[in-house]
Amino acid sequence: MSFFRNTIWFMKGLKEYTKNGYLSASKNFCEKDLEVDVSGRSFMITGANSGIGKSAAIEIAKRGGVVHMVCRDPKRGEDALNEIKEITGSQNIKLHQLDMSKPNDVLKFTKEFETSGEKLNVLINNAGCMVNTREVTEEGYEKNFATNTLGTHILTTGLTSVLSKYDDPRVIIVTSGGMLTQKLNIDDLQSEKLSSFDGTMVYAQNKRQQVVMTEIYATKYPSIHFSCMHPGWADTPAVRSAMPSFYEKMKDRLRSAEQGADTAVWLALIPNIKQKPNGEFYQDRQVVSKHLPLAWTKSSSQENEELVKKLDEMVKSLPQV
Template sequence: MSIFRNLVWFIKGMKEYTRSGYASASKDFISTDLDLPITGMSYMITGANSGLGKATALALAKKGGTIHMVCRNKERGEEAKAEIINLSSNENVYLHQLDTSKPKDIYQFTKSFQESGQTLDVLINNAGCMINTREITEDGLEVNFATNTLGTHILTTALIPVLSNSMKPRVIIVSSGGMLTQTLKTKDLQFEKMKPFDGTMAYAQNKRQQIIMTEQYAKMFPKIYFYSMHPGWADTPAVQSAMPQFYEKMKNKLRTVEEGADTVIWLAVADGPLKAKNGSFFQDRQAVSTHLPLAWTKSTVQEDESLMLQLDTITKQFDVQP
């Protein structure tokens, strides 16, 4: 079944996820969708110093939005911030240094942000990693899980009180079409049983988890709009470093970062997404299925609930409330 899934997924990817796939899909885009004014709106973007995050931050800054860049590396964050301000002529760009693999730091950040009285309309969970060896953080967490899944969960749930004050609050999770090859596995969230460890598979599993999380958040917090999305195969620094062989084979077919970020920006700005079912998964401005045909990747209600319960249980190990 794994071979079947991978084959169907790759064929789908070559048709839809590439630069030509974007060119084909974009013919149906409504050009005025992004014309809505966003001056006064506040956007928080994780991993905003490069790749899709940076492209998204720049586009929203150019439109007049207030931008909160959340970056792990302060120096690279400062460089990106200066560039965004220069290119957008928008001074309302703020940098927050945060490593989203560190639960305690996330809670400290969200508490400080909430106490500052600053507003937030849209949270964009873009930061992620694909580490190809099993590494453990200082908190005893597997790095991919800590960053992609747990960090996203903590940041999102901790900012719910701030988002709830917005008129049209939205949370966007940048997932990946790679999750289509995975079914949710709740008995080994930190890949202790994965022998040998496979970073690509771990990443795809994290991205499947993000899909389930998005759907569950939509049920838990119905007054907030939650979306997950796939940017397609884009030419980003992360792809170049984490998947060098894939990059070398596909570099002439990859989307630009702007094309990859298009649906993120659309989800953050346009009214169209509000018409879709809360918790939907998007690709090229369209809500699409979260499963391949005949791939047997659907999880049960019990498995979905187990994922969320385990995430909440893990957070309690750090003496903080979700």
């Protein structure tokens, strides 16, 4: 079954996820959707110092939004901050240092932001990692899971109280079409039972988890619009470092970071987001299926709820700030 899923997915990717796929899809875009002024609205973007996150920060800053850049590396974050200010002419950009693989730090960050009095209308969960050998963090979590799933969960749920105070709140999770090859597995969240560790597969499983989390959040926090999106196969520093062989084979077909960021920017900026389906998976500004045909990747509502329950239990086990 995994061979079938991977083959169908790759063929789909060659058609839809490349730059040609973007150019084809973009023929149906409405240009006026992004002709907006979002002055006074506040946006938080994780992993905002490079790739898709940086591209999203630039597009939002160009339109007057206040941008909170959340970055792991303070030097790279500062360099990106200065570059974005120079490109956009905006001074409404703020830098926060945070490593999303450290749950204690993420929880502390949400508490501090909540009490800071800062406004927040839109959260874009973009930061992620693909570690190709099994690493365990100081807090005892497998690093891909800690960053992609647990960190995203802590940040999102921790900021819902801030988001819900303001008009038209939104949360966008940058996930991956690679999740289409995976069925949710709640019995091995830490990838401890694998006969051999495959970083690409673990990453795809994390991205499936994010899609499920988006569904649950949309039900649990109905005043906030939740969505997840696939950026396509984009040429970013993360792809070059984590998937060098894939990059070398596909580099001439990859989307630009700007093209990869387009749907996240669209979801963050378009007016009347509540007219769009909540809790869905988007690609090139359209809701698309969360499953490949005949791939048997659907999980039950009980399994989906169990995932979030386990994540909540992990959060409760952290030292409370």
